[in-house]
Amino acid sequence: MEKGKYSEELNVAVRVVHMACSMCEKVQRQLLSTNPDQVKSKDDDSLVTVADWSVQATVSWMLCKAFDSQKISIVAEEDIQTLSKSESKSLLAMVVSAVNACLAEAPRFGLQGPEKTLDASQILEAISKCSSTGGRLGRHWVLDPVDGTLGFVRGDQYAVALAMIDDGEVVIGVLGCPNYPVKDDGLNKYSQQNVVMSRISSGEVGCVMYTSKGSRKAWMQPLIRSDKRFEWPNSAKLIQVSSIDDPALATLCEPVEKSNSDHSFAAGVANTVGLRKKPLRVYSMVKYAAIARGEAEIYMRFARSGYKEKIWDHAAGVLLVQEAGGMVTDAGGRPLDFSKGIYLEGLDRGIIACSGFKLHQKIIAAVYASWESSNL
Numbered sequence: 001m002e003k004g005k006y007s008e009e010l011n012v013a014v015r016v017v018h019m020a021c022s023m024c025e026k027v028q029r030q031l032l033s034t035n036p037d038q039v040k041s042k043d044d045d046s047l048v049t050v051a052d053w054s055v056q057a058t059v060s061w062m063l064c065k066a067f068d069s070q071k072i073s074i075v076a077e078e079d080i081q082t083l084s085k086s087e088s089k090s091l092l093a094m095v096v097s098a099v100n101a102c103l104a105e106a107p108r109f110g111l112q113g114p115e116k117t118l119d120a121s122q123i124l125e126a127i128s129k130c131s132s133t134g135g136r137l138g139r140h141w142v143l144d145p146v147d148g149t150l151g152f153v154r155g156d157q158y159a160v161a162l163a164m165i166d167d168g169e170v171v172i173g174v175l176g177c178p179n180y181p182v183k184d185d186g187l188n189k190y191s192q193q194n195v196v197m198s199r200i201s202s203g204e205v206g207c208v209m210y211t212s213k214g215s216r217k218a219w220m221q222p223l224i225r226s227d228k229r230f231e232w233p234n235s236a237k238l239i240q241v242s243s244i245d246d247p248a249l250a251t252l253c254e255p256v257e258k259s260n261s262d263h264s265f266a267a268g269v270a271n272t273v274g275l276r277k278k279p280l281r282v283y284s285m286v287k288y289a290a291i292a293r294g295e296a297e298i299y300m301r302f303a304r305s306g307y308k309e310k311i312w313d314h315a316a317g318v319l320l321v322q323e324a325g326g327m328v329t330d331a332g333g334r335p336l337d338f339s340k341g342i343y344l345e346g347l348d349r350g351i352i353a354c355s356g357f358k359l360h361q362k363i364i365a366a367v368y369a370s371w372e373s374s375n376l
């Protein structure tokens with residue numbers, strides 16, 4: 001890794017995300033084969049699993065260990081409300097066991113874990129340590145422990161997303177994508193075959209992508225499996241956005257769930273611009289990964305009116321796309337604002353990520369043209 005202002009933070013973040021991915025794979029396999037009790041509904045009806053809390057506890061603990069735990073600010077998705085209830089005892093026990101198993105592996109990733117196993121209260125403390133609300137000044141880590149929880153519980157795509165914001169700007173982005181097919185044209189092929197789980201053991205899926213602001217470089221490393229040691233640079237390869245700028249050849253990515261983004265509005269925009277290919281519907285920030293890696297050219301997201309996008313669902317992915325050569329703005333063409341706390345305040349209609357300027361301009365123009373006649 002080149003020495004830069006944030007190289008120490010990036011180094012730790014990449015290793016921690018590798019650790020988290022390794023744990024998520026185990027939990028996902030177990031969840032799919034045996035244990036539906038590991039999934040809980042939160043009060044807003046969204047899902048949360050042992051993996052969400054376990055990743056948050058692990059990342060929080062490791063960041064506090066590596067940096068000044070008194071001063072560190074972490075903004076992350078989960079809290080301990082459900083997990084602290086008396087009926088969640090067995091769930092908490094599963095989290096304690098997953099976190100300790102993961103932390104015990106820290107040396108394999110070149111990091112130092114705890115001297116003794118952590119007890120439930122220490123783990124709850126690590127989870128609640130992530131209750132910062134970010135803001136305009138100073139450094140804030142931003143974590144989505146398992147982005148795309150629905151994809152996760154369905155054995156499909158999900159991501160571990162860790163970013164750092166400094167004075168309102170995203171400066172580090174790390175995205176772990178344990179089910180991302182790393183061979184060429186992977187996601188396209190995968191969506192037709194849907195055979196991710198069977199491919200995990202063959203090592204064809206799974207990577208961590210990372211970048212830092214202004215580096216103009218983004219990297220991808222394969223996940224390490226079994227008892228192999230993580231040795232930097234761990235076969236890192238440069239990734240870059242696609243050079244396709246002809247809409248007829250471009251691939252559009254969008255959320256799987258139409259409740260998260262209006263598919264029919266996006267289809268109208270796609271049609272106006274002249275996109276011909278079938279959209280690639282993918283869970284989680286893996287969509288940003290697909291743009292950064294050059295597998296798709298456009299990601300559009302139009303949430304229903306009134307929904308406020310959260311910074312942890314975008315920070316890491318946005319920086320990856322930008323440093324890999326692409327563009328990300330709101331649907332009015334303005335940069336996303338990560339300086340206003342946990343929400344992307346002031347977001348104009350939706351989010352548009354593109355591999356290049358030309359496609360981006362066309363999409364923005366088409367959004368303007370279609371908006372008045374839409375119901376959004």
Ligand SMILES: Nc1ncnc2c1ncn2[C@@H]1O[C@H](COP(=O)(O)O)[C@@H](OP(=O)(O)O)[C@H]1O
Pocket residue numbers: 046077144146147148149150254255256257259260261282283284285303304307310313
């Ligand atoms: N109504 C809504 N509109 C847009 N996004 C939503 C939403 N409800 C939830 N989300 C967010 O969409 C994320 C999943 O993105 P995608 O649809 O691209 O897979 C969820 O992340 P989690 O799965 O981490 O909760 C959640 O934060």
Ligand SMILES: [Mg+2]
Pocket residue numbers: 144146147148312313
């Ligand atoms: Mg999320």
